[in-house]
Amino acid sequence: MPSEAEPAPTANVAPAAATQIAQRPSPATAAVGSSSFVTSAVNRVGPAVVRIDTEKTITRRADPFFEDPFFRRFFGDSLPQMSPTEQLRGLGSGFILDKSGVILTNAHVVDNADKVTVRLKDGRTFEGKVRGIDEVTDLAVVKINAGSDLPVATLGSSSNVQVGDWAIAVGNPLGFDNTVTLGIVSTLKRSSAQVGISDKRLDFIQTDAAINPGNSGGPLLNAQGEVIGINTAIRADAMGIGFAIPIDKAKAIAGQLQRDGKVAHPYLGVQMVTLTPQLAKQNNNDPNSSIEIPEVNGVLVMRVMQNSPAASAGIRRGDVIVQVDGQPITSAEQLQSVVEDSRLGQVLQVKIRRGNQTQVLSVRTAELQDIS
Structure with a gap:
């Protein structure tokens, strides 16, 4: 789980990275017909999935060699001019929790951001205000003022998820907006220590649905289009393995973040x-x-x-x-x-x-x- 935004494909850009299924669709069903369960699930939640762009300014540490008056006197303007600050951009995903404009995402997507811009699927953009961050669970709440008629994601229950259930990841990987990938739940309760982020306190849902940088904060859906997790981490050394925060954990944390702006652990x-x-x-x-x-x-x-x-x-x-x-x-x-x-x-x-x-x-x- 990354502590800062994941790398983006453009220069100077660094993107952030169920209710029990009574009748699971078969692979054959998924592939036949003009519409599939994946289409239905994405149509149900897709409008509530947002893109989150961030900007932050970092201060560079001056190189003593280039700032030494001795070298400046002899080499003058031939030495490079070091900018004291640098503007970094990040990219992530999120989804709308209620019609008032409350959005759930990953903490590492918006942490220390000077500016947060939220883009809806219909193309509208709004300034986002970070209402609360919890680094321990890598969750954050962002608020936009966009009226009271926003699409809202339907939340499921991660406690009923089973290994082998369908898993649908929705987000903006690598800057490609509104991208959908399909896989299954590979295992449950994968500890943060096993994932390689021991500073977190989480048990993840592991999936083979493709998750890439920029997916961070986006929803992981079940076959009914209910959010069962929040896509959070990938393993660079393991293709086809991604991790999501169970939605039941996120529900409890999100409520505290909206109320208090932080979570006491x-x-x-x-x-x-x-x-x-x-x-x-x-x-x-x-x-x-x-x-x-x-x-x-x-x-x-x-x-x-x-x-x-x-x-x-x-x-x-x-x-x-x-x-x-x-x-x-x-x-x-x-x-x-x-x-x-x-x-x-x-x-x-x-x-x-x-x-x-x-x-x-x-x-x-x-x-x-x-x-x-």
């Missing part, structure tokens, strides 16, 4: 990895290992952040978290999910293994301030 303040007895044994058999690890299933604490809830509670590097509030913990993704679902200020009873000892520590969650 609880955190413990540890860097962690999933531990198995086999991995622990390999470590303990290594003569160069600096620490002996309990040979159990759990989450190994690799680092404790200063002034964090974990530090205040006494959690140390090398501890293995095996339970939270009586719930067994067997993976880093599971622990992250448990913390994310807790309340700010909630006291969690964290059972750890430290060497041959077992302890229960009380950890009071705090608000995550910076994910960088």
Whole structure:
């Protein structure tokens, strides 16, 4: 998941990157007749899909070589003149949530943008105002003033999506407006760590529907034309693999962003990895290992952040978290999910293994301030 807009095909442009199907259309049905389920789905949602163009100014760091008075005196105007600022343009997608002009997109599409322009499918353009950004889930809400009769995307439920369901991606990849691609849901609950963006707190829908730079923020639809996800990330090293934020997660975040402009995320303040007895044994058999690890299933604490809830509670590097509030913990993704679902200020009873000892520590969650 990219933290900034994905590259565009033109110079100086850097684009941003179901309800359970009762009767799934067969491939034969999809290909026969003057109209298909894909056409119907796109006709239902397509008018609500928007293109988002952004502009932002960045300040260049001057090259000391070119600014040195000695070289300026001898070489004068033959040295290049370095502009102190540069204008960057970005491109992404989004879709309209309600008739008042609320649009949902990715945070990395509009983050730090000085200007946001929203173009509707009918060609109208409006200035967009960013109402809220949540970098942790890569979601953002943009508002346009375009009257009260805008087309609205129909939202489905990602909790009912199954592997093998049809997946239709709609957006503006590489600047080609109103592009539609078709595939299936390849897998569910693909963690952000597995995708390679460990600073996010997400479980993605994985699809083989083609997603390209500029699709970011656009909808992933089911066969009924309901939004089941928000196209977000691609893997440059893997053709035909894309990832979408489940719409159920996005619904909850979008509501908070509209109301408060931000989302408060609880955190413990540890860097962690999933531990198995086999991995622990390999470590303990290594003569160069600096620490002996309990040979159990759990989450190994690799680092404790200063002034964090974990530090205040006494959690140390090398501890293995095996339970939270009586719930067994067997993976880093599971622990992250448990913390994310807790309340700010909630006291969690964290059972750890430290060497041959077992302890229960009380950890009071705090608000995550910076994910960088």
